[in-house]
Amino acid sequence: MVLQQRLCFKDFFGSLFSSVQPSSAACITIVEMPENKYSLDEQRQLIERAKHTSAAFGGVFDMYYPAILAYITRRTGDIALAEDMTSDVFIKALHGLANFTWKGVPISAWLYKIATNELRMYYRKKKYTSSLDELEERTDFEPLDERDFIEELIEEQAQLERHQTFLHVQACLAQLPLKYQEVLVLRFVEQKKVSEIAQIVDKREGTIKSLLSRGLRLLRHTVEKTAMQPPTPRGIIPNEGQINKP
Amino acid sequence: MNDKDLHTILSKLQDAQPSLPRHQARTRALVLQEYTRQQTSYRHTLSTFMRQLIQGKTMKISFTSPLVIAGIMLLTGTASAAALYWFNTSVSSSTNNSIVSISADNCPSIPASQTRAVGVTLPVVYSFNEKYQIIDGSKINQQQITQAALAMCEERAIAAGINQAFPDMQEFSATKLAPNSKGLYFPIYLSGTISAVQGDQLTIDNLSSNSANATTATFQLANGALLTKESRHIGNVQVGDNVYFAYQNRAVAGETPNQSNPNSLEMTTDPGSLSVIRGIGVLTTDNDALQKLQAAISSGAVKVLQSDPRQG
Numbered sequence: 001m002v003l004q005q006r007l008c009f010k011d012f013f014g015s016l017f018s019s020v021q022p023s024s025a026a027c028i029t030i031v032e033m034p035e036n037k038y039s040l041d042e043q044r045q046l047i048e049r050a051k052h053t054s055a056a057f058g059g060v061f062d063m064y065y066p067a068i069l070a071y072i073t074r075r076t077g078d079i080a081l082a083e084d085m086t087s088d089v090f091i092k093a094l095h096g097l098a099n100f101t102w103k104g105v106p107i108s109a110w111l112y113k114i115a116t117n118e119l120r121m122y123y124r125k126k127k128y129t130s131s132l133d134e135l136e137e138r139t140d141f142e143p144l145d146e147r148d149f150i151e152e153l154i155e156e157q158a159q160l161e162r163h164q165t166f167l168h169v170q171a172c173l174a175q176l177p178l179k180y181q182e183v184l185v186l187r188f189v190e191q192k193k194v195s196e197i198a199q200i201v202d203k204r205e206g207t208i209k210s211l212l213s214r215g216l217r218l219l220r221h222t223v224e225k226t227a228m229q230p231p232t233p234r235g236i237i238p239n240e241g242q243i244n245k246p
Numbered sequence: 247m248n249d250k251d252l253h254t255i256l257s258k259l260q261d262a263q264p265s266l267p268r269h270q271a272r273t274r275a276l277v278l279q280e281y282t283r284q285q286t287s288y289r290h291t292l293s294t295f296m297r298q299l300i301q302g303k304t305m306k307i308s309f310t311s312p313l314v315i316a317g318i319m320l321l322t323g324t325a326s327a328a329a330l331y332w333f334n335t336s337v338s339s340s341t342n343n344s345i346v347s348i349s350a351d352n353c354p355s356i357p358a359s360q361t362r363a364v365g366v367t368l369p370v371v372y373s374f375n376e377k378y379q380i381i382d383g384s385k386i387n388q389q390q391i392t393q394a395a396l397a398m399c400e401e402r403a404i405a406a407g408i409n410q411a412f413p414d415m416q417e418f419s420a421t422k423l424a425p426n427s428k429g430l431y432f433p434i435y436l437s438g439t440i441s442a443v444q445g446d447q448l449t450i451d452n453l454s455s456n457s458a459n460a461t462t463a464t465f466q467l468a469n470g471a472l473l474t475k476e477s478r479h480i481g482n483v484q485v486g487d488n489v490y491f492a493y494q495n496r497a498v499a500g501e502t503p504n505q506s507n508p509n510s511l512e513m514t515t516d517p518g519s520l521s522v523i524r525g526i527g528v529l530t531t532d533n534d535a536l537q538k539l540q541a542a543i544s545s546g547a548v549k550v551l552q553s554d555p556r557q558g
Contacts, residue, residue: 054281061274069266074259083266087273094277135276148268156264165258188256220252
């Protein structure tokens with residue numbers, strides 16, 4: 001299914017968008033395309049085009065943004081954080097694009113790898129500074145209505161908080177060491193193959209299988225232990241101060 | 247609790263599928279604006295360099311340095327070999343302008359803050375058409391030489407600050423591109439025709455196109471790896487298809503070019519899709535030049551090809 005979204009901004013960035021409507025230059029239409037629509041060869045061509053044109057890179061962005069956002073949200077349970085981190089994944093992808101060497105690995109694996117690295121850094125430091133803010137300041141970017149972004153964020157976070165099963169599973173998972181969280185989510189939630197996970201986390205396939213096996217055992221133990229008393233998940237319920245940026 | 251129950255529980259995480267269309271659009275706009283900024287920054291750098299070149303300010307430092315490190319892959323018979331050669335001339339080519347090498351030992355200063363910008367837009371400098379012309383044997387022009395020199399300088403700048411600039415890029419990790427190395431990317435372009443397809447193995451004929459010295463070669467890398475469709479990501483091909491190669495090697499003083507990484511060889515049926523475009527070292531389809539190169543490599547004395555392509 002192809003999903004289209006039409007959005008407008010106060011600033012004129014018409015020349016930057018591939019999908020600008022001539023009648024309304026300050027609006028864009030985002031078209032989300034499923035990744036599996038493209039063969040590896042087509043993905044290779046897409047990444048090569050992205051090195052040449054911003055429109056093609058915009059296509060990569062459109063195609064993978066939802067998946068990366070969802071992945072980070074599932075790992076953190078915090079949508080405001082996921083917003084920031086997802087933005088940075090694509091900024092880092094942009095900076096690394098010129099040196100991206102095609103090796104037959106799907107584009108998604110490259111982006112998941114960057115995202116996984118961002119998550120590791122976050123969990124090690126327990127804080128996150130987004131480059132998006134710096135970009136906004138430097139470019140003097142002004143969206144149409146900041147309240148829209150805040151409302152969107154609150155709405156999505158509230159929806160997440162209503163999902164008790166998600167909260168419980170996410171909280172149990174968050175208690176595991178990071179290395180197990182990564183492989184379990186990539187395998188059972190993101191539905192990645194073991195070979196893809198190996199590429200994303202830079203480990204051998206045999207190691208991934210071991211981590212999955214041990215991770216499941218640990219998760220089972222954690223779930224059974226907390227079944228009677230669902231724990232309060234980490235970072236799931238933000239206070240108003242946590243939603244400090246649109 | 248069994249595994250099935252556990253998987254069911256895990257699958258609940260899939261329900262978290264946030265939709266943030268406004269945030270997506272804003273981030274997209276910002277990222278693409280950054281993309282454009284980088285391109286603009288690079289064009290400014292390039293135009294400054296070109297202007298200096300025209301004024302003769304950078305000619306000396308760009309083209310008269312004594313050493314060019316080049317990794318050359320020889321394709322002949324049933325095997326190939328890779329070797330490291332040191333050219334004594336700064337700009338060298340055959341009389342047919344077939345092989346050009348450029349030294350960039352003393353690069354113009356590229357501020358660290360601009361190294362990314364330079365890297366991002368290199369493909370713009372070498373557009374598909376320009377690459378195609380090179381592959382087909384067209385004369386390399388002054389602008390291309392300049393761009394190639396700049397690309398080499400950019401590689402050095404990246405090599406110097408690689409760990410800071412690209413922390414997430416595994417293929418550019420410090421273990422593969424040592425800090426302070428004088429690594430240059432040196433691509434070789436070749437073309438040929440597929441004469442046989444057996445299973446996953448390809449046989450390439452007429453290497454470098456119209457060469458009278460054409461060989462029927464089962465293409466092998468120096469380490470013995472066979473050229474396979476799978477390893478080259480070439481997809482479906484058949485006998486008679488023309489294929490194009492680009493071999494990129496990083497040659498470092500005192501170090502043998504990396505022969506163990508077959509991924510550094512690209513093969514494609516679409517020359518416009520070759521991504522190996524950095525540095526210099528252009529092998530054309532010119533028959534005479536190919537023979538000279540092969541003879542020179544065979545003898546172990548690469549004193550090839552003196553001519554200034556700038557003179558046409």
